Amino acid sequence: MDKILIKGGRPLLGAVEISGAKNAALPALAATLLTEDPIVLHNVPCVRDIQTTGQMLRDLGCETDFRTLESTHSCKVLARNVTSCEAPYELVKTMRASVLVLGPLLARFGRARVSLPGGCAIGARPIDLHIKAFEKLGADITIEHGYVEARADRLKGTEIFFDRITVTGTENLMMAAVLAEGDTVLNNAAREPEVSDLANLLCSMGATIRGAGSSTIHIQGAARLHGAQHTIIPDRIETGTFLAAGAITGGDVEIRSCRADHLLAVIEKLEEAGVVVERATPSVLRVSAPHGLKARDVITAEHPGFATDMQAQYMALMTQAEGTSIVTETIFENRFMHASEMVRMGANIKIEGNRAIVFGKTQLTGAKVIASDLRASASLVLAGLVAHGETFIGRVYHLDRGYERIEEKLKGLGADIERVR
């Protein structure tokens, strides 16, 4: 199995291009199931989860063209002859986001059978809120043999209140409601930029959606949607990860093709911590930390708050900050697995419930570490970049699920990093 080997201690210098957002491309690919016309997506990141979704769409009977994804970052899906409405356990267990096909399949074909995802490394992550909301739209849902089976002749628009904010739940319901009869209002909806990006794609397909990006989304149902082309937004978490990489190594990095307005809370927190983030243009940021890092507390929150997907990377940064900081995780109940690996590298971190207390600054030393999930892997890469000596990061497949060629991008900035088999 692949490993990443990093020899730490080099400041990152130069420019890096940000890829399209994985978490926007995944729902966009699911949305292709809503029409019998072709959908062409641009700026799609060439990462494992996207390839897995391509395979899932083919298993459902879609024709896909992902041949030039790696070079052009474009792909095409034609969901004209869908032959199956099932996302099997074998697939969902490798990628929870496959539950995003529930809404589109149910809305267009009146039937969907999707394996329940079960827990994962960062928390229990149930989909009860998706299910409850589909029922409100008139779907008949049974849960048997580990599968959710949903049926409906035609979904009927209604008013939905989410008990708590859910990103893929909001996306799933938005995709179901666009083909429902009548109007739907989603209250306490997720405000993440990925939700707005999906709404933009759906509107290009002929849907009528107002309020995406706010907590109340109005959707007017339509009888059918048509084909479209759409460009995926830049990945705000990859952007944040490179901001942290530039800062933690004391480097000077220009981050191109990003959207600063999608990660304002992260930028502001980094600035509080002494990082200099220059907004060169709306799509170019320049990061450095010429005066070192200061400890600053952070609390994760739904967008527009500080993203849970940046919590692990921020913790790595705080190990190099002067003073004590408290990192509080409010979205997932078990998202501190990276802390114990950082401790093995010399960090001084104490976990108390959903708070991690980071005592800085500590000199990290390279070690063999194992990543538990995508963002945890990224945080260990950051730790490895400042550690003395060699860091081996195992289970690199987590990184490959969501970061496009991360070692090549870091190498381009001068990091001593390579993939070893």
Ligand code: EPU
């Ligand atoms: N929740 C429920 N019931 C539900 C749905 C969610 O209790 O039916 C809970 C979850 O267990 C969690 C909280 O609500 O505690 C928020 O979960 P949410 O549904 O918003 O998460 P998600 O949609 O499963 C997406 C991203 C995650 C990101 C979270 C939070 C995608 C494909 N995934 O997950 O991304 O951490 O939102 O922002 O968009 C990643 O990219 O590494 C990643 C994990």
